[in-house]
Amino acid sequence: MEIVAAIGAARHAVRTRRPLIHELTGSVTANDCANITLALGASPVMAQALPEVGEVTKKSSALLINLGMLQPTMLASLHRAARVAVQEGIPLVLDPVGVGTTAWRTQAAIALVKAYKFTIIKGNGSEIQCLAREESGVYGGVDSLRKVLPARDVQHMAVKLGTTVAVTGAIDMVSDGKQTYMLQNGCSMLTRITGTGCMTGALAAAYSAVTTPLTAAVAAITTMSLAGEKARKQAAQAGPGSLHAALFDVVYRLTAEDLRRDGKIRSVSL
Ligand SMILES: Nc1ncnc2c1ncn2[C@@H]1O[C@H](COP(=O)(O)OP(=O)(O)O)[C@@H](O)[C@H]1O
Ligand SMILES: Cc1ncsc1CCOP(=O)(O)O
Numbered sequence: 001m002e003i004v005a006a007i008g009a010a011r012h013a014v015r016t017r018r019p020l021i022h023e024l025t026g027s028v029t030a031n032d033c034a035n036i037t038l039a040l041g042a043s044p045v046m047a048q049a050l051p052e053v054g055e056v057t058k059k060s061s062a063l064l065i066n067l068g069m070l071q072p073t074m075l076a077s078l079h080r081a082a083r084v085a086v087q088e089g090i091p092l093v094l095d096p097v098g099v100g101t102t103a104w105r106t107q108a109a110i111a112l113v114k115a116y117k118f119t120i121i122k123g124n125g126s127e128i129q130c131l132a133r134e135e136s137g138v139y140g141g142v143d144s145l146r147k148v149l150p151a152r153d154v155q156h157m158a159v160k161l162g163t164t165v166a167v168t169g170a171i172d173m174v175s176d177g178k179q180t181y182m183l184q185n186g187c188s189m190l191t192r193i194t195g196t197g198c199m200t201g202a203l204a205a206a207y208s209a210v211t212t213p214l215t216a217a218v219a220a221i222t223t224m225s226l227a228g229e230k231a232r233k234q235a236a237q238a239g240p241g242s243l244h245a246a247l248f249d250v251v252y253r254l255t256a257e258d259l260r261r262d263g264k265i266r267s268v269s270l
Helices: 003-017 030-040 050-059 072-088 103-115 125-133 151-161 188-192 196-208 213-234 240-253 256-262
Strands: 020-024 043-045 062-066 092-095 120-124 164-168 172-175 180-183 265-268
Touching: 003 030, 003 196, 003 213, 003 256, 003 265, 020 030, 020 050, 020 072, 020 196, 030 043, 030 196, 030 240, 050 072, 062 072, 062 196, 072 092, 072 103, 092 103, 092 196, 103 125, 120 125, 120 196, 120 213, 125 151, 125 164, 151 164, 151 172, 151 180, 164 196, 164 213, 172 213, 180 213, 188 213, 188 240, 196 213, 196 240, 213 240, 213 256
Parallel strands: 020 043, 020 062, 062 092, 092 120, 120 164
Antiparallel strands: 164 172, 172 180, 180 265
């Protein structure tokens, strides 16, 4: 199936199958991740406690690990959930938020990537680059350095990390090492709302429950970027607060046909 047809089918499948998505994420964006998952039509569960985390993963159709507010006490839960996901063949998505800022966070992410086969790793350009190169202390926060990475670099990082890589930024890229897509929807005001990257990770987990990793990653980024464009029009002259609220409304209404018609998705030959 062609990619545009596949993302439309995935949009429809999430709405009709309503998969349970286990999301391990921090307090800054947990509420937004849960609500964007609901808006898409899936069902979020955010349980993190070590005594129950594995049991919740086992019941779920996908697992998201987001490192945004990583705490030493969370690491055991993340590893237990990831182990169950791999054992049970449940799609496993990593959002390496802030990787590259400190040695501890970067090492924690590298340990996860080495221990478990992730289905998708989704991050901004800075995070994915630091993870692939195993670099830390390179940049200062959770927002991207805003450099658009060349498609060939993204393809190499997918090969190096052994998974489907989704890189967000002014131009988004997705690659599984064999096929690479350049995605050109978006709205710069999305960078003025914290959590748009984290919500994209939640969308990737929801889509990965119903389709292939490559399609799920393209669908997630196109959903968020297109929602940004449409919400920006809806919020007209208003600022990030209205855009934030409008994002949930637009994702809730977004149809398979909207994705097929308005998604700016280009296959890159390398
Ligand atoms: N300069 C930009 N212009 C248009 N869209 C953008 C721009 N920067 C980021 N986006 C969009 O914002 C969303 C979140 O990406 P990004 O800001 O890179 O994530 P993060 O919040 O993790 O840093 C993506 O859908 C991306 O396409
Ligand atoms: C501000 C902040 N600080 C730690 S995690 C976080 C949220 C980051 O969200 P996103 O990666 O989606 O911008």
